[in-house]
Amino acid sequence: MSPDWHQYFVFGLTIAVFAAFLWGKLSVELVALSAAGLLLMTGILDKDDLLASFANPAPVTIGALFIISAALERTGQIARLGRLFNTVAKGSERRALAALLIVCTICSAFINNTPLVVILLPVILGFCRDSGAKPSRLLIPMSYATILGGTCSMAGTSTNILVDGIARERGIAHFDLFSIAPLGMIYAVIGGSYLWFFGSKLLPARDTLATLLDASRGREFLIQAGVPEGSPLIGKSVLDALKGRSRKLKIIEVRRRGRILEDALDAIILQFGDRLLIRTGTKGVAELHKGDEVNVGMGTETGLDTLEEREAVLLEGMIGPNSRLAGKTLAQVAFRQSFGALILAVHREGQNITKDFETLRLEFGDTLLVEGSREGVERLKAERDFITLSEPRPEAFNLKKAPFAVAGIFLFIFLAAFNFEWIGLPLNFDTFAAAFLAALFVLLAGCLTPREAYEAVDWKILLLIIGMLTLGAAMDKTGAATTLATHVADALGPLGPWGILCGIYLLASIMTEMVSNNAVAVVLAPIVIRIAEAVDVSPIPFLVAVMFGASASFATPIGYQTNTYVFGAGGYHFKDFVKVGLPLNIILWIVASFTIPLIWKFHP
Numbered sequence: 001m002s003p004d005w006h007q008y009f010v011f012g013l014t015i016a017v018f019a020a021f022l023w024g025k026l027s028v029e030l031v032a033l034s035a036a037g038l039l040l041m042t043g044i045l046d047k048d049d050l051l052a053s054f055a056n057p058a059p060v061t062i063g064a065l066f067i068i069s070a071a072l073e074r075t076g077q078i079a080r081l082g083r084l085f086n087t088v089a090k091g092s093e094r095r096a097l098a099a100l101l102i103v104c105t106i107c108s109a110f111i112n113n114t115p116l117v118v119i120l121l122p123v124i125l126g127f128c129r130d131s132g133a134k135p136s137r138l139l140i141p142m143s144y145a146t147i148l149g150g151t152c153s154m155a156g157t158s159t160n161i162l163v164d165g166i167a168r169e170r171g172i173a174h175f176d177l178f179s180i181a182p183l184g185m186i187y188a189v190i191g192g193s194y195l196w197f198f199g200s201k202l203l204p205a206r207d208t209l210a211t212l213l214d215a216s217r218g219r220e221f222l223i224q225a226g227v228p229e230g231s232p233l234i235g236k237s238v239l240d241a242l243k244g245r246s247r248k249l250k251i252i253e254v255r256r257r258g259r260i261l262e263d264a265l266d267a268i269i270l271q272f273g274d275r276l277l278i279r280t281g282t283k284g285v286a287e288l289h290k291g292d293e294v295n296v297g298m299g300t301e302t303g304l305d306t307l308e309e310r311e312a313v314l315l316e317g318m319i320g321p322n323s324r325l326a327g328k329t330l331a332q333v334a335f336r337q338s339f340g341a342l343i344l345a346v347h348r349e350g351q352n353i354t355k356d357f358e359t360l361r362l363e364f365g366d367t368l369l370v371e372g373s374r375e376g377v378e379r380l381k382a383e384r385d386f387i388t389l390s391e392p393r394p395e396a397f398n399l400k401k402a403p404f405a406v407a408g409i410f411l412f413i414f415l416a417a418f419n420f421e422w423i424g425l426p427l428n429f430d431t432f433a434a435a436f437l438a439a440l441f442v443l444l445a446g447c448l449t450p451r452e453a454y455e456a457v458d459w460k461i462l463l464l465i466i467g468m469l470t471l472g473a474a475m476d477k478t479g480a481a482t483t484l485a486t487h488v489a490d491a492l493g494p495l496g497p498w499g500i501l502c503g504i505y506l507l508a509s510i511m512t513e514m515v516s517n518n519a520v521a522v523v524l525a526p527i528v529i530r531i532a533e534a535v536d537v538s539p540i541p542f543l544v545a546v547m548f549g550a551s552a553s554f555a556t557p558i559g560y561q562t563n564t565y566v567f568g569a570g571g572y573h574f575k576d577f578v579k580v581g582l583p584l585n586i587i588l589w590i591v592a593s594f595t596i597p598l599i600w601k602f603h604p
Contacts, residue, residue: 006478007478007480007483009042009044010039010474010475010478010480011480011484013035013038013471013474014471014523016035017468017519018511021514021515021519022514027460028464028516028519029461029464031467032463032466032467032468032470032471033467035471036050036466036467036471039474045473045474049477050470052169052473053469053470053473054466056166056466056469057165057432058158058165058432058465059462059466060432060436061161061432061435062161062162062461062462063439063457064436064438065111065112065155065158065161065435066112066458067439067442067448067453067456067457068111068409068412068438069112069115069116070456071404071442071447072111072405072406072408074397074401074405074447074448075399075401075402075405076397076398077402077405078115078116078120081107081119081120082120082123084099085099085100085120085123085124085127089127091130091131092131093131093137093138096124096127097141097196098196100120100124100142100145101141101145101192101195101196104120104142104145105145105146105149107146108145108148108149108156109150109153109155109156109184110155110156110412110413113147113156113157113562114458114561114565116146117146117562117566120142121139121387121389121565121566121569122387122388122389124138124142125316125389125390125569134204134206135570135571136203136204136570136571136576137200137203139569139570139572140199140203140563140566140570140577141199141200141203143562143563143566144191144199144554144581144584145192145195147551147552147553148187148188148192148552149188151180151184151187151547152181152185153177153178153180153181153184154175154176154177154178154416155177156184156551157551158517158518159517159518159520159521159547159550160180160551162465162469162521163521163525163543163547166469166472166525166529167539167543170526172539172543173540174430175431176416176430176431177413177416177417177434178417180544180547182599183595183596183599186591186595187552187591190587190591191584191588195584198583199584202579203576204572204573206570206572224275224276224277225276226274226275226276227270227271227272227273227274227276228272229272234271234272235269235270236269236270237268237270238251238254238265238268238270239251239265239266250278251265251276251277252277252278252340252342252373253276253277253336253337254268254274254275254276254277255274255275255276255277256271256275257273260337262334262337264331277373313371313372313373313374314369314370314371314390315370315371315377315380315388316367316368316388316389316390317387317388318365318367318368318386318387318389318569319362319365319366319385320385320387321458321564322458322460323362323364323385325362325383325386326362326363326364327362328361329361330343330360331359338379339372339379339380340372340375340376341376342370342372343368343369344370345369346360346369347367347369347568348365348366348367348568364564365557365564365567366568367389367568367569367571389569398446398447398448401445401446404445404446405445405447408438408439408441408445409438411434411438411441412435415433415434415437416430439453464519465518465522468518468519468522468523472522472523472525472526475523475526475527476526481527481529482530484527485530486530486534488500488503488527489531489534493535497535497541497597497602498597498602500542501542501545501593501596501597502589504549505548505549505589505596506549506589508521508524508545508546508548508549508550509549509550509553509585509589512552512553512560513553513555513556513558513559513585514556514558517550517551518550520550521547521550524550525543525546528545529542529543538600538601538602538603538604541596541597541600541602544596544599544600545592545596548588548592548596552585552588553581554577554580554581554585555581556574556577556581557572557574563577
């Protein structure tokens with residue numbers, strides 16, 4: 001194959017990868033790794049090129065930062081922020097907004113913003129229930145604040161670490177921990193001011209899913225009913241048994257000899273001794289007590305134990321990105337049988353879905369309103385990556401290790417920021433080395449177990465990064481990056497380096513609203529380095545433009561993971577992010593276009 005063919009193939013593959021990301025039917029890490037496999041099969045890359053992507057320090061650095069953040073979470077330090085939030089807010093929405101902007105911006109500069117958002121979500125929703133404030137007035141600002149905070153240091157977001165890793169591979173001076181802090185702090189001040197003075201006026205005042213349903217629902221109960229000997233219901237299906245009764249009766253589960261039956265309700269034929277868990281309102285309770293077809297606690301003279309009647313438990317929660325429930329229907333996961341609970345409604349992409357749940361395929365970000373027994377609800381809350389929104393998830397925090405977790409984050413900052421050559425020591429800890437040593441410290445200190453550390457790492461992100469690094473390497477090796485850079489330089493050359501920088505930032509910002517910011521950074525970083533070579537300027541300003549353009553995602557709920565988390569929980573519509581986030585995107589684009597060349601010179 002000729003080199004030209006290689007370039008066309010890499011261009012086509014890149015377009016196909018981003019199209020698959022937009023399609024959203026395949027997992028992004030599988031798409032990225034498949035692209036790496038195709039490059040290896042065609043001979044465009046050899047095994048050494050592939051292994052070089054695994055040797056890039058960025059994935060290990062990001063994995064280490066996941067572990068440090070998990071140590072803070074497991075020792076209760078992020079939960080302590082939630083208690084601090086309630087203390088500062090004192091029932092006032094404006095106080096709450098100020099607390100969120102300050103706390104989230106500062107914390108997300110050093111720790112992963114995903115656990116920060118996950119912990120604070122139920123805290124904020126609880127505050128809104130107690131104070132009467134609307135969650136939709138606070139959750140978008142929380143997500144945006146974590147994004148703005150992530151631009152204040154190299155550790156604030158994986159995008160920064162990736163761009164730095166690519167720069168190192170190409171022999172460009174690396175970025176220190178706070179190299180980008182000057183622009184990041186400008187972003188934080190301008191972004192926070194926008195949200196305080198203008199964004200808050202654009203935010204909707206919308207109820208959550210649970211609030212909307214509670215307004216029209218009365219008191220409801222769970223009744224455990226038994227089928228007595230001689231009941232005319234014996235031999236009938238469960239659905240036929242309740243035909244003609246109140247429409248408020250809903251069967252949650254059927255137990256036979258202590259085992260929950262997993263068959264569909266219309267396929268279960270009732271037998272003597274079967275136990276039915278029924279959800280119903282006050283009217284349904286009265287109807288169930290009529291007659292003797294189903295025993296609902298008629299006394300010991302019937303020869304049966306008295307059966308239970310209790311009030312139903314309501315839970316609001318969200319499907320996380322790594323949940324086993326994601327991508328499956330309720331029937332496939334046997335939701336009713338597994339958790340002894342019913343789904344009352346689902347909020348997805350601005351819509352409240354209230355029927356046809358059995359065929360609904362759950363997705364990351366779906367907000368569920370669930371009702372069932374206390375035991376079943378507790379099983380659901382314990383499900384991995386099911387995020388409880390109704391109340392903070394009860395955690396057995398390892399409080400004794402909290403000082404070591406805090407020491408770990410300070411150790412990371414100290415090692416990455418301090419220049420030991422000033423005191424005569426021949427040591428130089430970059431972000432990678434500092435993160436690795438700090439993660440090792442919290443593990444040795446017992447802040448979390450090796451298994452917990454493994455589970456804390458988002459392997460999907462790391463595999464996505466490795467696959468995209470391979471694609472970036474192919475663009476560089478085949479000359480595709482140089483060809484594209486030459487065309488961009490020719491098209492924007494009359495505008496000078498400043499015009500090119502404006503275009504690079506805008507391109508990164510638009511792309512990251514649609515696909516993963518990590519993928520955007522990995523593809524654009526090698527290209528902008530070649531563009532800098534073509535116009536004979538320093539690549540540093542262009543790399544910074546990629547960092548900030550790929551991180552500052554505000555206009556859609558899919559561009560950044562924290563936006564997706566708050567999308568369903570706040571009852572938002574897609575247009576809410578456009579209305580609030582698009583002006584912020586434009587403002588920061590203008591700020592970056594004028595500020596980056598002042599801090600990082602084109603001709604140093």
